[in-house]
Amino acid sequence: DAMVIQNPRYQVTQFGKPVTLSCSQTLNHNVMYWYQQKSSQAPKLLFHYYDKDFNNEADTPDNFQSRRPNTSFCFLDIRSPGLGDAAMYLCATSTRTGPRDEQYFGPGTRLTVT
Amino acid sequence: AQKITQTQPGMFVQEKEAVTLDCTYDTSDPSYGLFWYKQPSSGEMIFLIYQGSYDQQNATEGRYSLNFQKARKSANLVISASQLGDSAMYFCAMRDGNQFYFGTGTSLTVIP
Numbered sequence: 001d002a003m004v005i006q007n008p009r010y011q012v013t014q015f016g017k018p019v020t021l022s023c024s025q026t027l028n029h030n031v032m033y034w035y036q037q038k039s040s041q042a043p044k045l046l047f048h049y050y051d052k053d054f055n056n057e058a059d060t061p062d063n064f065q066s067r068r069p070n071t072s073f074c075f076l077d078i079r080s081p082g083l084g085d086a087a088m089y090l091c092a093t094s095t096r097t098g099p100r101d102e103q104y105f106g107p108g109t110r111l112t113v114t
Numbered sequence: 115a116q117k118i119t120q121t122q123p124g125m126f127v128q129e130k131e132a133v134t135l136d137c138t139y140d141t142s143d144p145s146y147g148l149f150w151y152k153q154p155s156s157g158e159m160i161f162l163i164y165q166g167s168y169d170q171q172n173a174t175e176g177r178y179s180l181n182f183q184k185a186r187k188s189a190n191l192v193i194s195a196s197q198l199g200d201s202a203m204y205f206c207a208m209r210d211g212n213q214f215y216f217g218t219g220t221s222l223t224v225i226p
Contacts, residue, residue, distance in 0.1 A: 042205060042219055043216050098209075101147070102161050103159075103161075103214060106158070107158045110157065
């Protein structure tokens with residue numbers, strides 16, 4: 001089945017220790033998104049790629065970076081995690097960015113910072 | 115200003131009853147899409163239903179239907195014949211141009 005895969009599902013890292021979350025898709029979608037979702041809150045868009053074009057949200061901290069080496073994979077790098085970065089990180093894909101283009105979400109990675 | 119407003123932080127419904135989850139939106143773009151997602155405690159966002167701004171009829175997908183009132187800018191989700199497995203967070207979302215906006219969500223609990 002075509003899908004969006006996130007690894008790992010649970011990640012524990014230490015304060016200040018770099019961490020990378022990964023997302024892969026078998027849908028061959030052009031667009032990949034990274035969201036941060038804290039407890040009982042709506043997902044917050046961090047950035048997205050339209051093919052190789054990177055689009056950063058204005059309020060995304062510099063601590064967060066992303067890489068998309070090919071269509072299938074996208075990575076979220078947190079350079080120096082703080083306690084406030086503990087959250088669920090959701091990856092999503094869509095074919096384009098038109099009104100009809102729904103986002104397909106992965107299962108998420110729950111990040112704990114100790 | 116909020117693009118998507120969900121005014122019900124929590125809702126309860128008796129099993130087998132219908133429930134309506136409210137959503138209002140704000141956009142000046144004539145072309146937009148409205149979506150509802152379900153998020154169980156496991157965390158995955160599950161797409162439920164879509165309504166386009168130009169769609170003449172309300173969207174339906176099985177037990178889910180969308181009460182779309184364009185003039186009022188509302189897109190309420192109706193779940194008929196609630197099941198225990200429907201207990202989850204429900205997010206209303208809108209695609210407006212290149213942006214995808216989420217509401218703050220409604221936590222639905224189905225009571226046996």
